[in-house]
Amino acid sequence: MSMxxxxxxxxxxYPSPYRxxxxxxxxxxxxxWLFDCGEGTQTQLMRSHLKAGRIxxxxxTHLHGDHMFGLPGLLCTLSLNCSTTAGKEQQPVHIYGPAGxxxxxxxxxxxxxxxxxxxxxxHEFVPTADQSPTEGMIDSVKTECxxxxxxxxxxxxxxxxxxxxxxxxLLENEQFVVxxxxxxxxxxxxxxxxxxxxxxxxxxxxxxxxxxxxxGPAYGKLKNGESVVLENxxxxxxxxxxxxxxxxxxVCILGDCSGLIDDAVQRLCWEADVLVHEATLDDTQxxxxxxxxxxxxxxxxxxxxxxQAKQLVLNHFSQRYKPSSLLKDDDExxxxxxxxxxxxxxxxxxVIIAEDFLSVGVPIKKxx
Amino acid sequence: MSMxxxxxxxxxxYPSPYRxxxxxxxxxxxxxWLFDCGEGTQTQLMRSHLKAGRIxxxxxTHLHGDHMFGLPGLLCTLSLNCSTTAGKEQQPVHIYGPAGxxxxxxxxxxxxxxxxxxxxxxHEFVPTADQSPTEGMIDSVKTECxxxxxxxxxxxxxxxxxxxxxxxxLLENEQFVVxxxxxxxxxxxxxxxxxxxxxxxxxxxxxxxxxxxxxGPAYGKLKNGESVVLENxxxxxxxxxxxxxxxxxxVCILGDCSGLIDDAVQRLCWEADVLVHEATLDDTQxxxxxxxxxxxxxxxxxxxxxxQAKQLVLNHFSQRYKPSSLLKDDDExxxxxxxxxxxxxxxxxxVIIAEDFLSVGVPIKKxx
Ligand SMILES: [Zn+2]
Ligand SMILES: [Zn+2]
Ligand SMILES: [Zn+2]
Ligand SMILES: [Zn+2]
Numbered sequence: 001m002s003m004x005x006x007x008x009x010x011x012x013x014y015p016s017p018y019r020x021x022x023x024x025x026x027x028x029x030x031x032x033w034l035f036d037c038g039e040g041t042q043t044q045l046m047r048s049h050l051k052a053g054r055i056x057x058x059x060x061t062h063l064h065g066d067h068m069f070g071l072p073g074l075l076c077t078l079s080l081n082c083s084t085t086a087g088k089e090q091q092p093v094h095i096y097g098p099a100g101x102x103x104x105x106x107x108x109x110x111x112x113x114x115x116x117x118x119x120x121x122x123h124e125f126v127p128t129a130d131q132s133p134t135e136g137m138i139d140s141v142k143t144e145c146x147x148x149x150x151x152x153x154x155x156x157x158x159x160x161x162x163x164x165x166x167x168x169x170l171l172e173n174e175q176f177v178v179x180x181x182x183x184x185x186x187x188x189x190x191x192x193x194x195x196x197x198x199x200x201x202x203x204x205x206x207x208x209x210x211x212x213x214x215x216g217p218a219y220g221k222l223k224n225g226e227s228v229v230l231e232n233x234x235x236x237x238x239x240x241x242x243x244x245x246x247x248x249x250x251v252c253i254l255g256d257c258s259g260l261i262d263d264a265v266q267r268l269c270w271e272a273d274v275l276v277h278e279a280t281l282d283d284t285q286x287x288x289x290x291x292x293x294x295x296x297x298x299x300x301x302x303x304x305x306x307x308q309a310k311q312l313v314l315n316h317f318s319q320r321y322k323p324s325s326l327l328k329d330d331d332e333x334x335x336x337x338x339x340x341x342x343x344x345x346x347x348x349x350x351v352i353i354a355e356d357f358l359s360v361g362v363p364i365k366k367x368x
Numbered sequence: 369m370s371m372x373x374x375x376x377x378x379x380x381x382y383p384s385p386y387r388x389x390x391x392x393x394x395x396x397x398x399x400x401w402l403f404d405c406g407e408g409t410q411t412q413l414m415r416s417h418l419k420a421g422r423i424x425x426x427x428x429t430h431l432h433g434d435h436m437f438g439l440p441g442l443l444c445t446l447s448l449n450c451s452t453t454a455g456k457e458q459q460p461v462h463i464y465g466p467a468g469x470x471x472x473x474x475x476x477x478x479x480x481x482x483x484x485x486x487x488x489x490x491h492e493f494v495p496t497a498d499q500s501p502t503e504g505m506i507d508s509v510k511t512e513c514x515x516x517x518x519x520x521x522x523x524x525x526x527x528x529x530x531x532x533x534x535x536x537x538l539l540e541n542e543q544f545v546v547x548x549x550x551x552x553x554x555x556x557x558x559x560x561x562x563x564x565x566x567x568x569x570x571x572x573x574x575x576x577x578x579x580x581x582x583x584g585p586a587y588g589k590l591k592n593g594e595s596v597v598l599e600n601x602x603x604x605x606x607x608x609x610x611x612x613x614x615x616x617x618x619v620c621i622l623g624d625c626s627g628l629i630d631d632a633v634q635r636l637c638w639e640a641d642v643l644v645h646e647a648t649l650d651d652t653q654x655x656x657x658x659x660x661x662x663x664x665x666x667x668x669x670x671x672x673x674x675x676q677a678k679q680l681v682l683n684h685f686s687q688r689y690k691p692s693s694l695l696k697d698d699d700e701x702x703x704x705x706x707x708x709x710x711x712x713x714x715x716x717x718x719v720i721i722a723e724d725f726l727s728v729g730v731p732i733k734k735x736x
Contacts, residue, residue: 014445015411021441039441040408043383065444065480073389073407073437077382100479107475110510111468112433113555142478142515187481 001175003028003196003249003362005274007315008044010354012256012280012294013066015040016319018326020356021066024276024315025050026194026251028175033057034074035192035253041070042077048357053081057171059178060097061255062189063138068101072108079116090118092154096170096180098188099124099158100143106150116152123156125168125180127188130261132293136187166264181265183257186293190255193268196248201367204241211236244367249273251362252309256280256316258293266307274362275309276354278316282333283341297342297351305347312346314338315354323355369543371396371564371617371730373642375683376412378722380624380648380662381434383408384687386694388724389434392644392683393418394562394619396543401425402442403560403621409438410445416725421449425539427546428465429623430557431506436469440476447484458486460522464538464548466556467492467526468511474518484520491524493536493548495556498629500661504555534632549633551625554661558623561636564616569735572609579604612735617641619730620677624648624684626661634675642730643677644722646684650701651709665710665719673715680714682706683722691723 004027011019021038025048032054034041045052055078060068075093082090095101102122109116129137149155159168161182168180168190176196183189203223213219213236218228225238252272260266269275280294289296295303297314304312320333327334335353342351352360372395379387389406393416400422402409413420423446428436443461450458463469470490477484497505517523527536529550536548536558544564551557571591581587581604586596593606620640628634637643648662657664663671665682672680688701695702703721710719720728 013448014441015408017411017415020411039438040383040411043385043388043408047385063480065441065476065482068480069437069441069476070407073382073433076433080381104475104479107472108433108437111472111506112431112436113504113506114433136481138479138481146514147510 001029001364003251005251005276005313005360005362006048006050007354007356007358007360008041008048009036009038010315010317010356010358011066012278012316012318014319015066018322018356019317019319020044021070022061022316023070024253025055026253027054030054031056033059033194035059036061036067036255037071037074038066039069042074044356045074052078056091056093058093058095059170059192059253060095060101061191061253062185062187063098063100063104064187064256067255068097068104071095072105072112072114075105075109075116075120076112076114079114079118082117092119092121094171095120095122095156097122097124098190099126099140100138102156103143103145106145106153109150119152119154121154121156123159123170125159125170125190126161127190128161128182128261131182131184131188132186136185138187166262167268179268181268182261183255183265184259184261184293185256189257191257191265191269192253193272194251194253196250198248199246201243201245204243207241211241213241246367247365249362249365252276254278256294258290258295258299260303269307269309272307272309273365274311274313274360275304275307276313276315277303279314279338279342280316280318282321282338297338298345301342301345301351305345308348310348311350311352311360312342312348313352313354313360314342324353325355369397369732371619373619373644373681373728373730374416374418375722375724375726375728376409376416377404377406378683378685378724378726379434380646380684380686382687383434386690386724387685387687388412389438390429390684391438392621393423394621395422398422399424401427401562403427404429404435404623405439405442406434407437410442412724413442420446424459424461426461426463427538427560427621428463428469429559429621430553430555431466431468431472432555432624435623436465436472439463440473440480440482443473443477443484443488444480444482447482447486450485460487460489462539463488463490463524465490465492466558467494467508468506470524471511471513474513474521477518487520487522489522489524491527491538493527493538493558494529495558496529496550496629499550499552499556500554504553506555534630535636547636549636550629551623551633552627552629552661553624557625559625559633559637560621561640562619562621564618566616567614569611569613572611575609579609581609614735615733617730617733620644622646624662626658626663626667628671637675637677640675640677641733642679642681642728643672643675644681644683645671647682647706647710648684648686650689650706665706666713669710669713669719673713676716678716679718679720679728680710680716681720681722681728682710692721693723
């Protein structure tokens with residue numbers, strides 16, 4: 001299965017013509033999962049090769065405007081698109097984000113009188129008090145929804161921190177497990193780890209035929225790792241007829257942060273195939289970055305090293321850092337400097353600088 | 369005083385790379401007034417020759433997302449800009465819109481924990497039940513704000529329809545009077561008339577010197593239209609030394625609509641120098657336009673004729689109508705057809721098709 005990350009917006013704080021506000025798509029064969037949805041995301045989607053109608057899940061790292069102000073408009077436009085394929089039952093779009101997202105969407109859709117043509121569900125995870133300075137914590141009274149569901153809204157879950165694992169389990173399906181973990185920022189922020197499940201080895205049917213094993217209960221036993229004794233007395237071992245399994249890929253996408261809350265994060269991001277980390281300001285601006293709850297390239301690389309990530313993508317750049325294609329020789333804010341700053345620290349394969357519309361493939365892993 | 373309209377977004381329903389969502393600036397010398405603020409408006413402002421920091425007033429025609437989803441983000445970005453000129457007392461930004469806008473802004477800014485560096489005030493006007501089908505009216509319980517003001521918010525007015533004039537007086541200052549009037553749409557929608565005040569004629573000082581009139585009470589009398597008898601017995605008539613006054617200009621900007629509520633609108637828009645009217649679909653799609661609460665070019669021209677408007681600007685086009693610069697020969701949705709449809713009906717000077725970044729000057733009127 002092919003898998004790619006497509007960066008739709010790589011700018012911090014606000015959208016500009018050079019870097020749109022935060023948005024990133026993890027595309028697998030049929031599906032698009034959107035991570036963050038800053039203002040302008042729907043227009044960036046139109047400019048990209050992706051199909052907006054393929055978005056089935058949306059994950060929001062935190063409630064700063066540059067990460068969610070595009071969401072009501074995106075849902076309205078998805079609805080206009082899906083009206084053309086009316087008739088069949090629409091699957092709900094699942095939206096995951098910090099407590100307060102449900103109210104933001106409900107109020108925005110209600111006051112704009114937006115009637116969606118598909119159902120949506122907001123699952124909220126509840127931050128803890130150590131994720132931001134006190135003034136960044138919103139009173140839970142203000143994040144709670146009063147009143148009934150929006151007409152197209154279905155009841156979502158409220159997810160609390162797992163006190164043992166120190167994370168939030170958002171979704172588990174046949175292919176993926178997605179968890180959220182806590183970050184430190186001006187307001188509570190989160191990262192996501194998308195773990196593809198290991199694909200168990202298939203039976204080598206040709207070899208089974210050769211050996212004279214007939215389809216039936218023996219097949220099941222062999223697939224489960226057991227050995228089978230044939231009528232002719234020959235023992236067939238599982239390892240001889242079952243192909244090796246393919247390990248799942250791991251993609252980790254962090255929201256804005258200037259640090260972690262606990263070392264559970266390293267465990268969750270351990271050996272990430274791709275780790276997307278913010279680097280709002282360059283290393284010379286570290287004090288300012290920390291003051292505003294942000295990271296620099298070497299901070300990102302340090303974290304990537306601590307979890308032995310294989311590939312590091314820097315993202316969420318202050319608008320002062322123009323894309324390299326627009327860089328002038330005398331520009332004192334040089335995005336390529338940021339790449340060097342991270343690369344001089346990072347011990348993994350490669351540091352990639354995110355730009356709007358950049359696609360980063362996540363190749364299938366070698367059989368283990 | 370120079371005056372121009374700059375179209376930042378001319379598309380209906382949602383923003384696209386060709387036509388951004390609704391936004392339009394009326395620029396006078398120092399000030400920018402923004403009419404509607406669809407998603408992406410702040411990025412369009414950056415692409416234009418206008419300075420976002422010059423926006424002092426914002427008017428929202430109605431609460432559909434394509435007219436207001438860009439507002440929270442715009443305010444946040446204005447705040448980032450104004451931080452660089454900190455120190456001096458910031459004037460509040462006045463925002464005018466239908467009931468519900470205050471809640472939308474308050475919830476959006478509160479949940480995103482946005483701390484603006486300037487004060488803002490939302491003045492709401494209250495629609496009447498005949499402005500939309502029943503399902504388009506929002507229960508006033510849902511538009512009311514509970515709780516206190518946002519930290520940077522100042523108490524705004526709630527403005528009810530003037531039962532005699534059939535309009536809402538939003539603002540009256542030394543230069544302008546701005547009124548809102550009701551339109552019929554899927555949800556309550558409004559238009560705005562911006563009436564520049566007549567500039568009284570100045571004294572012709574050279575001629576006064578020639579005639580031997582000295583500065584003092586005589587100047588005042590002459591300016592007030594009275595005659596003055598000089599010491600030498602000569603009578604000086606006001607009309608001889610006072611220049612003729614300059615009539616004020618009138619700009620009318622209508623929100624989405626498929627019709628009017630009463631004929632007060634014609635009176636308010638009477639002899640508009642520039643009238644901006646929506647034309648979402650072309651004349652061949654009139655039934656569909658009406659069904660969705662929208663207008664066609666000849667409907668816009670009919671209304672412009674009914675108030676003897678001098679110039680008609682068509683705006684708010686379905687995204688199927690590409691800008692003329694991108695038009696292909698075989699495109700069945702031809703924006704130039706829409707211009708012809710309006711021009712064949714319109715009795716005023718000119719029909720203009722709005723495009724993103726088009727500027728339309730409003731010339732000073734001849735002295736009356
Ligand atoms: Zn951010
Ligand atoms: Zn943030
Ligand atoms: Zn509209
Ligand atoms: Zn509308």
